[in-house]
Amino acid sequence: MQRTARTGASPLLSRLSLRKWDFWTFVIIVGYLFFFTFIIYPLFNLFYASLFDENGSFSLANYGDFFRLKYFRNALLNSFLVSGLATVFAILIGVPMAYITTRYNIGCKGLINILIIMSLLSPPFIGAYSWILMLGNNGFITRFLHEIGIPFGTVYGWKGIVFVFTLQFYPHIYLYVSGALKTIDTSLEEAAESLGHSSFRRLWNITLPLIFPTLSAGALMVFMASFADFGTPMLLGQGFKVLPILAYEQFISEMGGNPAMASTLSAILIICSTSILFLQRYFVSRKNYAMSGMRTPKVVKLRRTPRILLTLGALVVVCISMIPQVTVVVTSFIKTKGPVFHKGFSLDSYKEILFRVPRAIMNTYSFSLISILIMIVFGLVLAYIIVRRKSKWTAALDGIIMIPYVMPGTVLGISLIIAFNKPPVLLTGTWIILVVAYVVRKLPYTIRSSTAILQGLDRGVEEASISLGVPPMRTFFKTTARLMIPGVLSGGILSWVTTINELSSTIVLYYGATATISVTIYSEVFTSNYGTGAALASILTISTLISLLIANKLMGKKGLNI
Numbered sequence: 320m321q322r323t324a325r326t327g328a329s330p331l332l333s334r335l336s337l338r339k340w341d342f343w344t345f346v347i348i349v350g351y352l353f354f355f356t357f358i359i360y361p362l363f364n365l366f367y368a369s370l371f372d373e374n375g376s377f378s379l380a381n382y383g384d385f386f387r388l389k390y391f392r393n394a395l396l397n398s399f400l401v402s403g404l405a406t407v408f409a410i411l412i413g414v415p416m417a418y419i420t421t422r423y424n425i426g427c428k429g430l431i432n433i434l435i436i437m438s439l440l441s442p443p444f445i446g447a448y449s450w451i452l453m454l455g456n457n458g459f460i461t462r463f464l465h466e467i468g469i470p471f472g473t474v475y476g477w478k479g480i481v482f483v484f485t486l487q488f489y490p491h492i493y494l495y496v497s498g499a500l501k502t503i504d505t506s507l508e509e510a511a512e513s514l515g516h517s518s519f520r521r522l523w524n525i526t527l528p529l530i531f532p533t534l535s536a537g538a539l540m541v542f543m544a545s546f547a548d549f550g551t552p553m554l555l556g557q558g559f560k561v562l563p564i565l566a567y568e569q570f571i572s573e574m575g576g577n578p579a580m581a582s583t584l585s586a587i588l589i590i591c592s593t594s595i596l597f598l599q600r601y602f603v604s605r606k607n608y609a610m611s612g613m614r615t616p617k618v619v620k621l622r623r624t625p626r627i628l629l630t631l632g633a634l635v636v637v638c639i640s641m642i643p644q645v646t647v648v649v650t651s652f653i654k655t656k657g658p659v660f661h662k663g664f665s666l667d668s669y670k671e672i673l674f675r676v677p678r679a680i681m682n683t684y685s686f687s688l689i690s691i692l693i694m695i696v697f698g699l700v701l702a703y704i705i706v707r708r709k710s711k712w713t714a715a716l717d718g719i720i721m722i723p724y725v726m727p728g729t730v731l732g733i734s735l736i737i738a739f740n741k742p743p744v745l746l747t748g749t750w751i752i753l754v755v756a757y758v759v760r761k762l763p764y765t766i767r768s769s770t771a772i773l774q775g776l777d778r779g780v781e782e783a784s785i786s787l788g789v790p791p792m793r794t795f796f797k798t799t800a801r802l803m804i805p806g807v808l809s810g811g812i813l814s815w816v817t818t819i820n821e822l823s824s825t826i827v828l829y830y831g832a833t834a835t836i837s838v839t840i841y842s843e844v845f846t847s848n849y850g851t852g853a854a855l856a857s858i859l860t861i862s863t864l865i866s867l868l869i870a871n872k873l874m875g876k877k878g879l880n881i
């Protein structure tokens with residue numbers, strides 16, 4: 320009884336937690352089997368393959384070649400360059416945007432929020448494709464600038480990659496920092512103001528240090544997303560290589576790839592991502608950021624002119640972020656012939672994709688639907704054992720589930736092929752391996768959404784049901800699961816959006832019959848079929864918008880749980 324009192328759990332639930340081999344024990348076992356099969360085992364095979372040379376002999380030559388050859392070292396430095404710069408610029412945009420929208424009574428806040436989330440959920444490679452249409456070698460903005468005598472290069476190269484990453488990922492900073500600024504305790508800010516600190520000094524010395532854990536988490540998301548992205552550097556690089564591209568090229572090459580080196584590059588990608596994660600946690604753990612949270616900030620009411628100026632400034636930023644989505648929708652209705660756009664509008668691009676690639680459209684939605692159904696079921700039961708059945712086993716399982724956070728999509732695809740490219744489990748070349756990749760890659764987001772909802776539910780409802788003689792399993796499905804469903808569905812819809820837009824893992828795992836919209840867009844852009852590429856990208860954009868509105872409706876006044 321004393322042990323029960325210390326943990327805060329009721330005697331009834333404590334006795335239930337001691338029972339062995341009940342339904343939840345079965346869930347834990349199934350969870351371990353699934354994640355060991357599709358995360359731990361593929362990763363082990365990946366690292367194991369990196370320790371053998373092309374002749375099958377045990378060797379560290381691949382790692383030696385990586386650090387010896389400038390070609391590979393430069394790819395690593397390039398990855399850090401574009402990811403680091405994108406993170407810095409995302410902070411420079413995201414923090415002021417978050418501060419303005421949370422601290423001042425600017426107009427159009429709802430519109431700004433929905434547009435920012437919309438730009439975040441759109442895949443980066445569509446942004447890259449859109450900027451190629453505008454600022455590429457033959458882009459319409461490029462041609463216009465040349466016609467009026469303004470010299471302009473192109474969007475290609477590392478500068479273009481950083482530009483696209485910044486506009487794509489600054490919403491991570493905005494969303495994280497906005498949440499922190501809304502709940503920060505203003506006592507310290509008011510104390511600094513009473514001591515004569517200027518607004519800038521108060522922001523720099525007080526506000527930013529207080530929100531550093533949240534800001535660093537957002538910066539980590541930006542860095543990891545940029546570091547792992549495949550599509551944008553592939554479309555815009557033109558010779559500028561980053562690690563995900565090299566891993567893909569080494570693994571899948573028409574001239575004869577080097578799977579061992581691809582495994583080595585993938586292992587280095589994971590090591591770098593994990594190191595950045597632990598580095599961020601180290602800096603956060605060095606100081607105590609606890610606040611009482613008793614006095615949340617009040618929104619400052621601005622005079623008319625400053626309010627208009629700040630509103631226009633925020634709208635300009637989000638409108639620039641939305642240019643890629645608008646561009647693909649508009650250009651999808653323009654008459655085209657290969658890479659050349661002609662005057663006038665038509666539906667020819669849509670007719671062509673319905674005739675040429677209907678299977679890719681069906682694949683995208685069918686594979687994603689299967690994946691999301693699995694994620695919702697897994698999200699419900701795994702979140703329950705993580706939150707309600709805490710133990711060293713569930714804590715370890717929670718850690719395993721989070722591994723895909725630091726796994727780039729290309730690395731996940733390569734590891735799954737290495738693990739399941741031979742009997743007894745031959746999944747390579749089937750649609751099943753794509754579904755597995757989507758579930759493994761996106762499940763952490765659904766589980767995090769589910770755990771957040773479950774932590775806010777009172778245990779008393781479950782205890783009352785069990786005390787009336789309803790078994791724990793039936794209690795979960797009849798009461799707890801029903802209460803969790805709205806939040807879980809909203810998280811599932813957001814996972815659905817990222818799944819239909821997934822390119823990095825799909826491009827490694829697909830073959831002709833299992834191609835999806837994202838892979839087809841990628842192929843159409845590389846063959847200069849810009850009209851059909853725009854039509855397919857428009858389908859993804861509209862799907863994203865509809866999904867976002869549905870998720871927002873499900874969450875109601877709480878807003879989106881991103």
